[in-house]
Amino acid sequence: MPRVAEPLPIAVLVSGTGTNLQALLDTVHGNDAQVVAVGSSVAHAPALDRAAARDVPNAVFARADYPDRDARDRALADWLEERGARLIVGAGYMELLGSPFLSRFPGAVINVHPSLLPAFPGLRAIEQALDYGVKVFGVTVHFVDEGVDTGAVILQRAVELPTAREPDEVLAALRPLEHELLAEAVRLFARGALAG
Numbered sequence: 001m002p003r004v005a006e007p008l009p010i011a012v013l014v015s016g017t018g019t020n021l022q023a024l025l026d027t028v029h030g031n032d033a034q035v036v037a038v039g040s041s042v043a044h045a046p047a048l049d050r051a052a053a054r055d056v057p058n059a060v061f062a063r064a065d066y067p068d069r070d071a072r073d074r075a076l077a078d079w080l081e082e083r084g085a086r087l088i089v090g091a092g093y094m095e096l097l098g099s100p101f102l103s104r105f106p107g108a109v110i111n112v113h114p115s116l117l118p119a120f121p122g123l124r125a126i127e128q129a130l131d132y133g134v135k136v137f138g139v140t141v142h143f144v145d146e147g148v149d150t151g152a153v154i155l156q157r158a159v160e161l162p163t164a165r166e167p168d169e170v171l172a173a174l175r176p177l178e179h180e181l182l183a184e185a186v187r188l189f190a191r192g193a194l195a196g
């Protein structure tokens, strides 16, 4: 696949630990892509420290700081546009994005989810899968639309865990797959191999 002429400016949206952000900073950042902004829905999210440690501009857009979700979405979109972001990557971002946001980045918003969509969308995906009793778990990277994890699938990877009982056990197996697939999706997008 042809290498990129210019690293693609990307923004990463977070709400928590930030291991997916860290994986992007340690792989595609400075190569196929440049992380130009990190936006968080939660103040003091550990992911923000990871951005600061790499001098990546970062800011908090907490729902409670705005009259409504649309106002928050518009403020977040303005800030990301000002930083020149051309791909938005949801990496543990625990908020829905509405049309005021998605219409500003058409076909350029992706997300990583810890299940084999369309199975187990939304919150507590791993717990849902364990409660259902599945033996095969997985990760999905998908485009974001206005539904809950309903956008077109970009990449998926499955892992057999027939004896898994605890969410942490499953998450430990899925994390490396998330990091690999999300970086690969960014590379594909940067090289024009993905049509959103």
Ligand code: GRF
Pocket: 015, 016, 017, 018, 019, 020, 021, 047, 091, 092, 093, 112, 113, 114, 178
């Ligand atoms: C990941 O499991 C991701 O699939 C889910 O939230 C988690 C975030 O992990 N949406 P981290 O903050 O990137 O470590």
